[in-house]
Amino acid sequence: MKGFRRHALSVAIPLLLLTWGGTAAAQSATPEADDADQQARTLDTVVVTAERRDEPLQTTPLAATVLSGEDLEKWGVSVVDQLQFATPSATVNNFGQGIDFNIRGIGKAEHNTQTTTGVITYRDGVATFPGYFAGEPYYDIASVEVLRGPQGTFVGQNATGGAVFVTSKDPVVGGEVEGYVAGQLGNYSDVALQGAINLPIGETLAARISVNGENRDSFWDITGPWTGSDGRLRSRSARLGLLWTPSEALSVLFKTDYNDLDMGAYPSDPVTATNDLFDITANAEMKAHDRFTRSVLKLDYRFANGIRFRSTSGYQQGQTAYAADLDGTSTGNTIFRDVVDETIWSQEFNLISPETGRINWILGAYWQKDTYTFLPGEFVIGAPPGSVFTEYRLEGTNPKKTSALFGQVGFNITDKLELELGGRYAHSDTTNNIDVSQYGTPIQSIQTAKFKNFSGKVALNYEVDANHFLYAFAATGFRPGGLNVPVGFGVPAPFDGEKVQSFELGWKAVWLDGRVHTQLNTFYNNYDNFQVTIGYPDLPVFGFELNVPETTKMHGFEAQVQAYLGKWRIDSGLGVLSSKLGQFYATDPRSVSVLPCNPLTGPVSVSCIDLKGRDQTYAPELTFNLGVQRSFTVGSGTLTPRITYSHVSEQWATLFQNEARGDLIESRNIVTAQIAWQRGDWLVTLYGTNLTDQRYVAAINSGLRFAGAPRQFGLRATKWF
Incomplete structure (x- = not known):
């Protein structure tokens, strides 16, 4: 395997040096045919919003990939899983009711509500569900920003690996009635339809309505006396946006989303199975159904002195229902099922200075309450099911609260040299109010753990000239700990929070009159208190989550x-x-095992x-991606073939x-292609994803x-109007 990685690296580096390219493009405002000069100028407007300002990507001291809605389509990205094929250093392993999203090897490795994510996703300015409801589709999107490295100052405790900011398109005040309709037909009886319309309502008010739906047959051929679903898809989503701008100083934006996925x-099937990944057997119920809503209210007011006040309020509520054959065969008799409700309230306030002076600053405050409710009789591990003495059952609530104060100040030492200092103080607590029936033994857990942390960043930015930008920073990140579920040995100790110290150097440049943009960076991380599940140190009969004692x-x-x-x-x-x-x-x-094993000393x-x-x-x-396209004028239209290749090495x-237990996830080599024909307001695209039909393991969980x-x-067709 090491030899294969060396070979892949030897191929990837020369390709990169030949193309010297990256994925950071702004979406065209109109559906006109590609024009190289126009797109090169558009590239200069690419912005990142993660630091609470709209800042040019090329002069922002962080490593990021910015994808427009158009870019997502070209890369074949419609859900979060596929981001790993369009951005470097990212892996996404989807096991159904959750994902392991890691950037630079940091994110999430354990699968429970107590272990929060280390790569948080924001939707329209609000931090979303940290574990469940990960399959929300991308539609009517303005941009997706993938930030690499700890984002401790602005994003907070769930961004030790990085963060993803997804922004849907806003209504346009003063615009016209305009929008688009897109339809798709594909193999596996795939039928999809989406569309959006902008509706001006007076001189200061506008609305945008967007919808998305898809039906698709199952990928799997399942035999055995199973019940429920075979894995076919039925996805329904809708979004309403309202933008009110009563004055130049004030804007009020409200968005609400509904998803039935x-x-x-x-x-x-078992990790050691040798059959085709899509030919499996099962003898249990199977289900995977998420329903959730999200509402966001953003107020932005600019005072006469140029200081801006921003308030972002969020409410999210959802229910996830899941059922699986836990042994993965029709010969075993072990099942898992659960129904979990989750509700999140959040509030953020920002004060943002103008950028006209030598000093600019941002101050912020954040509060969030996230409550999991495990419904009675719905969380069951049965081995076999049907008896209180052969089932593990759990019910109750797990509320979590987080509050934080943060800020950043930038000082222009000279016209070219800037010093940035940022910090965030956070306090969080988690509580278990749960009842467990462990194979006939009742156990109650009422336990609370509290965590606090200060994370900071010191950056030095140097704008060499209009085309070259250098940065260096030291930053820290933090992810809180959590509670272990009791297993009959009394109340187990909580596991502690994780900490990351990151040092990074970066160079961003523009070449050939703006036609080539590059980003190059190197980083070094000290990763402390990595959260991992092992056997109990004193009596390793049950699993127990703790922290790796030494630095990674x-x-x-x-x-x-x-x-x-x-x-x-x-x-x-x-x-x-x-x-x-x-x-x-x-x-x-x-x-x-009954042999003791001390994490520090063994033996x-x-x-x-x-x-x-x-x-x-x-x-x-190694992660590597390459996309190449070429435009041809054909009659009164434009024909653009495109091919992309993405590689994620073994992990x-x-x-x-x-390896005998299936711990090695093999490499992924994904080829995607499309041929797009555009004429006026019509775009017709013939597309293909995973063209080599690689059979690859997307995730490993519970054996x-x-x-x-x-x-x-x-085939996909889009009509703008």
């Missing part, structure tokens, strides 16, 4: 480039990562394993790195392997 199921060292470099060369467009990104675990002894929780035994020097989980050594799903999407192809 019936994924049918996430069929799976991680370093790497990334490069991105986007080029418009005549009628050619080339996008490329590269991420190289190396990680090494500190001293750590542990018992694999899948191996029942090494048949079950107590020395994990020092092993790779971090979900930390592939480990656990620190124990046991099961989950398949990535197979080859899909079809």
